[in-house]
Amino acid sequence: xxxxxxxxxxxxxxxxxxxxxxxxAETRHAWSARAWLGTAVFAAALLVPIVLSSHVAVDRLAHxxxxxxxxxxxxxxxxxxxMPSLCQGVFxxxxxxxxxxxxxxxxxxxxxxxxxxxxxxxxxxxxxxARLRAVYLAVATWLIxxxxxxxxxxxxxxxxxxxxxxxxxxHIGSVxxxxxxxxxxxxxxxxxxxxxxxxxxxxxxGLQLEGVAVTPAGAAALGVPRGAARTKxxxxxxxxxGLAGALxxxxxxxxxxxxxxxxxxxxxxxxxLVGGAASPVGxxxxxxxxxxxxxxxxxxxxxxxxxxxxxxxxxxxxxxxAVLASGTGGIVPALEARLRARRRxxxxxxxxxxxxxxxxxxxxRGLVKRFDDHVALAGLDLDLEPGRIxxxxxxxxxxxxxxxxxxxGSLVADEGRVHLADRVLDGHSARDRARLGIVRTLQRPPxxxxxxxxxxxxxxxxxxxxxxxxxxxFATPTARAGGRSARADAHSALDAVGIREAAERRxxxxxxxxxxxxxxxxxxxxxxxxxxxxxxxxGAGAQEVARxxxxxxxxxxxxxxxxxxxHNLRLVHDVADVVVVLDRGAILARGTPADVAGDPxxxxxxxxxxxxxxxxxx
Amino acid sequence: MSVALQVAxxxxxxxxxxxxxxVGYSLVFRLTGTIAFAFGDLIGLGVFxxxxxxxGTGPVSQTNVGGARYALAVVSGLLICVAVGxxxxxxxxxPFLLRGSTVGWIAGTLALAFALRAVLQxxxxxxxxxxxxxxxxxxxxxxxxxxxxxxxxxxxxFYVIAVAVGLALGAVWxxxxxxxxxxxxxxxxxxxxxxxxxxxxxVFVPIAFGLVGALAALAAIVASPSAPVTIExxxxxxxxxxxxxxxxxxxxxxxxxxxxxxxxxxEATVAEINVASLQPGSGWSALLPLGLALAVLAARPPxxxxxxxx
Numbered sequence: 028x029x030x031x032x033x034x035x036x037x038x039x040x041x042x043x044x045x046x047x048x049x050x051x052a053e054t055r056h057a058w059s060a061r062a063w064l065g066t067a068v069f070a071a072a073l074l075v076p077i078v079l080s081s082h083v084a085v086d087r088l089a090h091x092x093x094x095x096x097x098x099x100x101x102x103x104x105x106x107x108x109x110m111p112s113l114c115q116g117v118f119x120x121x122x123x124x125x126x127x128x129x130x131x132x133x134x135x136x137x138x139x140x141x142x143x144x145x146x147x148x149x150x151x152x153x154x155x156x157a158r159l160r161a162v163y164l165a166v167a168t169w170l171i172x173x174x175x176x177x178x179x180x181x182x183x184x185x186x187x188x189x190x191x192x193x194x195x196x197x198h199i200g201s202v203x204x205x206x207x208x209x210x211x212x213x214x215x216x217x218x219x220x221x222x223x224x225x226x227x228x229x230x231x232x233g234l235q236l237e238g239v240a241v242t243p244a245g246a247a248a249l250g251v252p253r254g255a256a257r258t259k260x261x262x263x264x265x266x267x268x269g270l271a272g273a274l275x276x277x278x279x280x281x282x283x284x285x286x287x288x289x290x291x292x293x294x295x296x297x298x299x300l301v302g303g304a305a306s307p308v309g310x311x312x313x314x315x316x317x318x319x320x321x322x323x324x325x326x327x328x329x330x331x332x333x334x335x336x337x338x339x340x341x342x343x344x345x346x347x348x349a350v351l352a353s354g355t356g357g358i359v360p361a362l363e364a365r366l367r368a369r370r371r372x373x374x375x376x377x378x379x380x381x382x383x384x385x386x387x388x389x390x391x392r393g394l395v396k397r398f399d400d401h402v403a404l405a406g407l408d409l410d411l412e413p414g415r416i417x418x419x420x421x422x423x424x425x426x427x428x429x430x431x432x433x434x435x436g437s438l439v440a441d442e443g444r445v446h447l448a449d450r451v452l453d454g455h456s457a458r459d460r461a462r463l464g465i466v467r468t469l470q471r472p473p474x475x476x477x478x479x480x481x482x483x484x485x486x487x488x489x490x491x492x493x494x495x496x497x498x499x500x501f502a503t504p505t506a507r508a509g510g511r512s513a514r515a516d517a518h519s520a521l522d523a524v525g526i527r528e529a530a531e532r533r534x535x536x537x538x539x540x541x542x543x544x545x546x547x548x549x550x551x552x553x554x555x556x557x558x559x560x561x562x563x564x565x566g567a568g569a570q571e572v573a574r575x576x577x578x579x580x581x582x583x584x585x586x587x588x589x590x591x592x593x594h595n596l597r598l599v600h601d602v603a604d605v606v607v608v609l610d611r612g613a614i615l616a617r618g619t620p621a622d623v624a625g626d627p628x629x630x631x632x633x634x635x636x637x638x639x640x641x642x643x644x645x
Numbered sequence: 646m647s648v649a650l651q652v653a654x655x656x657x658x659x660x661x662x663x664x665x666x667x668v669g670y671s672l673v674f675r676l677t678g679t680i681a682f683a684f685g686d687l688i689g690l691g692v693f694x695x696x697x698x699x700x701g702t703g704p705v706s707q708t709n710v711g712g713a714r715y716a717l718a719v720v721s722g723l724l725i726c727v728a729v730g731x732x733x734x735x736x737x738x739x740p741f742l743l744r745g746s747t748v749g750w751i752a753g754t755l756a757l758a759f760a761l762r763a764v765l766q767x768x769x770x771x772x773x774x775x776x777x778x779x780x781x782x783x784x785x786x787x788x789x790x791x792x793x794x795x796x797x798x799x800x801x802x803f804y805v806i807a808v809a810v811g812l813a814l815g816a817v818w819x820x821x822x823x824x825x826x827x828x829x830x831x832x833x834x835x836x837x838x839x840x841x842x843x844x845x846x847x848v849f850v851p852i853a854f855g856l857v858g859a860l861a862a863l864a865a866i867v868a869s870p871s872a873p874v875t876i877e878x879x880x881x882x883x884x885x886x887x888x889x890x891x892x893x894x895x896x897x898x899x900x901x902x903x904x905x906x907x908x909x910x911x912e913a914t915v916a917e918i919n920v921a922s923l924q925p926g927s928g929w930s931a932l933l934p935l936g937l938a939l940a941v942l943a944a945r946p947p948x949x950x951x952x953x954x955x
Binding site: 159173177337340341344348 | 744
């Protein structure tokens with residue numbers, strides 16, 4: 028904690044208390060039948076050992092409560108993160124082994140160490156592999172799960188041989204950790220982790236994760252820090268798993284290396300997918316079902332007289348395949364869909380004008396791009412001015428999209444320079460450029476499938492927020508303020524493109540033209556100075572094109588620098604100040620729409636290659 | 646020198662199997678974009694099904710069985726392997742591929758793997774099994790071992806290497822010289838394009854699944870009598886071969902094959918290292934390929950750049 032002057036600490040206290048009041052108000056607003064249900068289930072779960080002490084094996088329940096915490100945490104990686112992690116069991120095992128090795132130190136210190144080591148391991152796994160595609164991520168985490176199991180088996184001196192490491196029961200202060208205390212701790216941990224994962228999902232980090240998962244290219248174009256966000260998700264998830272593992276080892280009283288093999292990771296994944304990773308509660312339900320499979324399997328084993336009770340694993344596998352095959356995304360999401368829980372709009376949606384930076388001059392000189400032998404762009408010069416709309420047109424394959432991608436940094440030019448105001452952009456990635464204010468929309472509007480329009484736009488608004496995982500997890504005032512301002516920005520951006528009413532609709536329910544507007548709003552929400560639009564009118568009807576034209580004119584009036592790549596020549600004619608015509612990678616003509624329309628070479632180029640929209644007249 | 650030779654032969658015998666399995670992973674990956682996480686368990690199924698038909702589940706005292714029963718056992722083992730492999734593809738891979746659900750086929754193949762392992766564990770409850778061998782290698786040399794340059798080498802291993810390399814060459818020939826192989830390579834290149842030019846994609850892909858399983862299982866059956874077999878043996882081989890395939894970046898056929906062979910030799914080398922009192926032993930030897938594969942994966946360029954390709 029850095030030293031703070033009195034006035035600073037007063038404002039911090041003031042901020043915190045204001046935030047608490049606001050949180051209370053929001054909770055009251057959002058309080059629903061579901062919240063009552065959750066509270067009731069939590070209270071009932073706490074009472075189980077008192078009421079049913081003679082009927083249930085409390086130690087077994089406590090074990091499953093810890094597993095549930097690890098599974099809920101995995102849900103953050105698998106659900107909004109969209110990453111099939113196959114090594115969550117490694118973090119559980121790491122926490123257990125570390126805490127068991129630290130046998131003599133006070134329990135709280137040992138738990139903290141185990142959590143920290145697991146978090147570091149999670150961050151390392153995330154930093155190494157989280158940026159990869161799902162297939163490679165699965166391979167890498169699977170190899171890690173096996174590698175950890177093999178390493179434990181290969182170091183008997185470290186893990187106490189075949190007997191495992193024996194641990195004392197431990198105590199916190201004067202409280203001995205009996206199975207009942209473990210159970211209560213486990214239930215509280217599950218409750219806290221469910222709330223924490225829910226808070227992360229609503230935070231800037233959660234929206235960044237979701238945006239990256241559902242529309243990688245769209246999120247990249249908005250400048251979302253893909254690697255950092257995913258690494259943070261891994262670290263938080265691993266920290267919770269490590270803590271759960273460390274607590275569980277003091278319940279089992281032995282760290283058995285054989286218990287932390289790939290099968291544990293598989294079980295946690297099964298719980299996530301069966302219960303549904305799209306809901307923070309899903310994995311809890313999943314663990315309950317996986318836990319039930321054990322006794323059911325044993326009963327089946329007794330019935331059939333089989334020698335070993337391996338039915339549990341088979342039943343879990345069958346259950347998983349059945350739930351996967353149903354295509355519902357898990358039990359809890361399926362139930363929620365059945366109940367049609369409609370999302371309530373946030374209480375305050377005061378739209379302030381969108382925070383557009385003042386437009387800046389973007390200048391390209393001699394851009395060349397070759398793909399193998401094919402020259403896509405042969406020395407393009409462009410001058411984009413603030414408060415002006417430049418349209419880039421030309422037949423298919425003339426290099427328009429390549430030019431856009433070079434400007435936005437998603438492709439690297441072979442030759443040539445790009446300047447933003449006085450700054451030379453050289454080696455700046457798409458994300459760096461997005462942070463400097465150059466934002467691009469994609470040709471096919473990013474679908475953001477399953478996301479609410481407001482959330483999709485908030486991905487843009489939250490793109491430049493640092494993905495702070497711990498703050499998001501505990502919903503600190505800073506994290507909440509960040510999320511709130513991002514949502515406010517998203518509202519303003521939706522307002523600016525004129526589809527305010529679409530905020531609480533899902534993106535897949537919107538028309539193609541509306542989705543384009545959502546994409547533009549998401550780009551606007553990043554607070555850009557230069558906006559690069561790739562065929563915003565694709566698939567739009569005449570009325571929608573007119574609406575789009577109004578939006579673009581308004582943004583021009585706000586002083587933005589705009590470049591529009593477009594096939595729809597009506598839109599170009601309506602809004603463009605300057606038209607640049609490309610043909611086979613070179614500029615064919617440049618001028619006002621009227622100048623260009625009268626140019627015979629332009630007509631020849633278009634007629635020669637076949638006009639895609641049948642609208643040759645400007 | 647003698648140690649080096651011993652390491653090389655032991656390593657190549659193990660590596661031949663790794664290489665074949667790695668070719669299997671790579672072919673499946675190229676054809677469908679999926680990883681057959683159940684591959685190792687499928688091979689285990691083939692091996693134990695063969696064991697069941699050959700000698701039953703009881704303890705095996707004599708390691709040799711009659712030729713006819715052994716042949717029947719091998720054929721039934723391979724058939725089960727092919728049948729389960731193809732059924733697995735149709736049940737837990739293809740439906741999710743069609744739906745575009747990556748997590749679906751990943752979890753589905755893992756479920757298949759653990760279900761197979763559970764079935765085997767309930768049928769074969771003992772720690773380890775001796776696998777029968779129709780060829781009496783122990784009558785050759787000195788109790789089945791031969792002295793070469795001071796090294797004592799199990800004669801069986803030469804047979805295992807010969808069979809594995811033979812099968813691998815057969816697989817390469819199949820891929821590069823036959824109509825079936827050309828069809829597979831066309832699918833790997835561009836599945837929709839292959840469909841358009843008349844390659845029966847929906848028939849070829851399941852057959853390829855069954856075939857790579859059978860090839861790998863055959864090599865495994867030949868290698869099994871060299872050491873006691875446990876349920877965990879083949880899943881572990883599957884993971885090591887997956888590491889080899891990842892090191893070779895799933896490139897067919899030679900890189901995957903060579904990576905498998907190299908991995909076998911590297912593993913045998915690590916197991917032999919004995920520096921002063923520091924002996925890493927065979928437990929750590931498996932970590933080397935896994936670590937190498939992880940390094941190769943971590944060095945991949947970020948995939949978000951690729952996603953942007955239009």
